[in-house]
Amino acid sequence: MSKLSPADLDRYIFSRTGAANDDLFVGAGYGEDAAAVATDEGTMVVTTDPISLAAKRIGTLGVAIASNDVAACGGIPKWLVSTILLPEPDVDVLDDITAQLDAEATRLGITIVGGHTETVAGLSRPLLSLTCLGPTDRYVPTSGASPGDAVILTKGAGIEGTAVLATDFRGDLESAGVDVETVDRAAGFFDDISVLPESAVLSSVATAMHDPTEGGVLNGLVELACASGVRIDVERDAVPVRPETRAVCEAMGVDPIRILGSGALLATVPADETDSVLTALADEGIEATVVATVESPTDDDECGVVSDGEHYTGGVQDDMYDLWD
Incomplete structure (x- = not known):
């Protein structure tokens, strides 16, 4: 596993973002943790992240990592959408993962509002993909550093x-x-x-x-x-x-x-x-x-x-x- 180069991200990801929308305040960009969307009540921070390698505490890490991206943009993580992909229909594994998701989301004051769960042939370990949303009064980008800071x-x-x-x-x-x-x-x-x-x-x-x-x-x-x-x-x-x-x-x-x-x-x-x-x-x-x-x-x-x-x-x-x- 390795990260794509900035050039490849520009060519294949950041240049292909569908229809333009005036409500998009900050969109996809190299190094940015999350997007920012204008709403009637202010700015909403939205992020999504997968996690697959940390087998023992994958649910705990999934919630923390997704909510961290919202917080790192100055947002307050409020809502979470969870996709759980399993290599086989193992309810014991599902029990562990959802218990971890519930406990960490409760600890951080985040509500899991929905998601999707299924088994996928070819997976060797569970895979989570979590989307987190939260409001902010001041969006802080990755791209704002200035000389002298x-x-x-x-x-x-x-x-x-x-x-x-x-x-x-x-x-x-x-x-x-x-x-x-x-x-x-x-x-x-x-x-x-x-x-x-x-x-x-x-x-x-x-x-x-x-x-x-x-x-x-x-x-x-x-x-x-x-x-x-x-x-x-x-x-x-x-x-x-x-x-x-x-x-x-x-x-x-x-x-x-x-x-x-x-x-x-x-x-x-x-x-x-x-x-x-x-x-x-x-x-x-x-x-x-x-x-x-x-x-x-x-x-x-x-x-x-x-x-x-x-x-x-x-x-x-x-x-x-x-x-x-």
């Missing part, structure tokens, strides 16, 4: 990836020498997957926000930088990584900044707002770190991210994908 990362790299490794690959981790207590704490990172609390703090001042998912924090930074037409130089040591994440990533041979990154929120804020934003996040008990400053590229080819001497201008492959092969 501070780049803030909440929590740390690989939050989602850490939790998935600790559950789907627990036996491998213990065989590699990771102690049981560390694996247990890592599995507890599922409780940190939602970014609704930090989005509520940041949405009123952020120039751009983005929820890093596949490809981790590194790919999230690339998408934000390319969507905004800017350059971001980031030192690896500037990106916070929790000890549990380091332990499970080292055992599995993956890079913490290139694994499933939901649970962190990337935001750019004006330099003169940085201290007050960090204080507000700390007051809510949310870890946050300034990892870089947005820079102006000298030409179009310089948009993207520079890290460890390498220049990234397109999708970054997630290190975890190969673990399921």
